[in-house]
Amino acid sequence: MLYQKSIKNLQKIIQKKFFHLGIFLTILLSIILFRVALSQQPVTLNMLITAPDAEPWKQGLIKDFEAENPGIRINLVEGPNATNLLEDLYTSSFILGESPYDLVNMDVIWTSKFAAAKWLLPLDDRISKEELAAFSPKDVEGGRYQGKLYRIPMRSDVGMLYYREDLLKEAGLQPPETFEDLMQISQTLQKKNKVNWGYVWQGRQYEGLVAMFVEVLNGFGGFWVNPDTLEVGLDRPETLRAIEFLRSTISQGVSPPGVTTYQEEDTRRLFQSGQVAFLRSWPYAWPLAQAKDSPIQGKIAIKPMVHAPGKTGAACLGGWGIGIAKSSKHSQEAWKAIQYFTSEKAQQRFILSAGYVPSRRDLFTNPEIVAKYSHYPQLLQVVDNAVLRSPIAQYAQTSDILQRYLSAALSNRMNPEQAMKAAANETRRLLEAGRKR
Numbered sequence: 001m002l003y004q005k006s007i008k009n010l011q012k013i014i015q016k017k018f019f020h021l022g023i024f025l026t027i028l029l030s031i032i033l034f035r036v037a038l039s040q041q042p043v044t045l046n047m048l049i050t051a052p053d054a055e056p057w058k059q060g061l062i063k064d065f066e067a068e069n070p071g072i073r074i075n076l077v078e079g080p081n082a083t084n085l086l087e088d089l090y091t092s093s094f095i096l097g098e099s100p101y102d103l104v105n106m107d108v109i110w111t112s113k114f115a116a117a118k119w120l121l122p123l124d125d126r127i128s129k130e131e132l133a134a135f136s137p138k139d140v141e142g143g144r145y146q147g148k149l150y151r152i153p154m155r156s157d158v159g160m161l162y163y164r165e166d167l168l169k170e171a172g173l174q175p176p177e178t179f180e181d182l183m184q185i186s187q188t189l190q191k192k193n194k195v196n197w198g199y200v201w202q203g204r205q206y207e208g209l210v211a212m213f214v215e216v217l218n219g220f221g222g223f224w225v226n227p228d229t230l231e232v233g234l235d236r237p238e239t240l241r242a243i244e245f246l247r248s249t250i251s252q253g254v255s256p257p258g259v260t261t262y263q264e265e266d267t268r269r270l271f272q273s274g275q276v277a278f279l280r281s282w283p284y285a286w287p288l289a290q291a292k293d294s295p296i297q298g299k300i301a302i303k304p305m306v307h308a309p310g311k312t313g314a315a316c317l318g319g320w321g322i323g324i325a326k327s328s329k330h331s332q333e334a335w336k337a338i339q340y341f342t343s344e345k346a347q348q349r350f351i352l353s354a355g356y357v358p359s360r361r362d363l364f365t366n367p368e369i370v371a372k373y374s375h376y377p378q379l380l381q382v383v384d385n386a387v388l389r390s391p392i393a394q395y396a397q398t399s400d401i402l403q404r405y406l407s408a409a410l411s412n413r414m415n416p417e418q419a420m421k422a423a424a425n426e427t428r429r430l431l432e433a434g435r436k437r
């Protein structure tokens with residue numbers, strides 16, 4: 001009896017033990033499965049981008065990257081078109097803290113400010129000198145601040161002069177070399193009623209105005225801020241000549257009065273409608289103007305910007321690159337994305353679809369690219385000689401000062417000489433204060 005009882009007790013104990021062991025194993029297994037599920041959840045990388053720039057990304061570039069990297073998702077947040085407004089959004093997200101952005105899609109002029117504010121991770125350890133050598137040196141330089149690299153160039157950009165080759169040929173005219181040629185050809189074609197307007201440029205008070213102006217200013221032999229000495233050239237005679245040229249395009253009826261409110265897309269649409277002889281724009285306008293449904297398809301050509309006699313034409317260096325937000329929790333994944341989006345394969349793809357300028361030198365002579373854009377081999381020279389907007393930490397404020405006074409001078413709200421004196425002095429005070437700090 002006693003023996004049977006002890007057996008039963010033993011059975012009960014064993015059953016109980018196994019029951020507890022079962023529960024324990026079930027919980028352990030659930031935890032493991034939960035962890036595995038969590039680790040397999042894709043990481044989402046957020047990036048803010050201007051709405052028109054988002055298009056080529058959405059056309060397959062992101063899909064291909066995600067297919068190759070199943071653990072990573074890219075979430076594009078589409079922002080306003082003007083680069084300075086996009087910069088404001090990034091800036092406020094970093095200042096307020098808890099920025100949602102992992103990848104920072106940066107205009108070439110933002111690096112110094114963002115790096116000085118310590119919003120970006122340095123990337124020097126992640127990329128070798130040999131890998132960097134494949135990119136145009138000026139595009140790489142645009143990603144450095146105080147010797148450290150913060151941005152990998154995804155694409156370059158240079159301001160160019162578009163013109164109606166068909167109309168010039170028909171009239172027996174050579175493409176313009178100087179500002180004066182541009183005015184004369186415009187007026188000739190306008191008089192013949194071939195076009196309503198001679199020339200359109202970006203005149204609104206925003207960053208595009210400054211990029212356009214840097215070209216005219218350099219074409220007259222002037223300068224804005226010397227990044228090494230911080231000397232300011234805004235109140236020099238060359239600057240006033242540059243402003244006078246732009247004002248004359250309006251006063252002589254070559255440019256529409258509304259040009260002082262135009263951004264890139266306003267000017268591109270007007271040129272594309274067939275009403276204009278010359279356009280200052282970036283290379284993105286080429287495939288759009290040459291599209292099947294474009295009234296000027298097959299009728300245009302592109303050349304470096306005109307200049308004053310004895311000077312050389314200048315292209316403003318633009319371009320976009322990607323950095324990693326210091327606050328991002330996914331810097332490894334962000335770097336993978338940067339490697340992919342700046343790779344030769346990815347660049348070739350979005351250049352063919354969007355007409356952007358490569359940051360990788362080999363692509364300027366890539367047969368597929370040259371077959372579509374025959375002007376690309378020459379574009380490399382333009383990139384190499386392009387003018388940088390001063391890479392200084394106070395760039396955004398410096399640009400804001402110029403935008404305000406230049407816009408006032410161009411739209412007759414201020415006398416150009418007074419406007420530029422004020423702009424030069426305000427810029428000097430700003431840079432002096434920066435020096436003391």
Ligand code: GLC
Nearest residue numbers: 083107157207208211318319
């Ligand atoms: C283009 C350029 C950029 C420039 C902007 C001005 O996007 O790539 O560098 O600041 O135009 O509108």
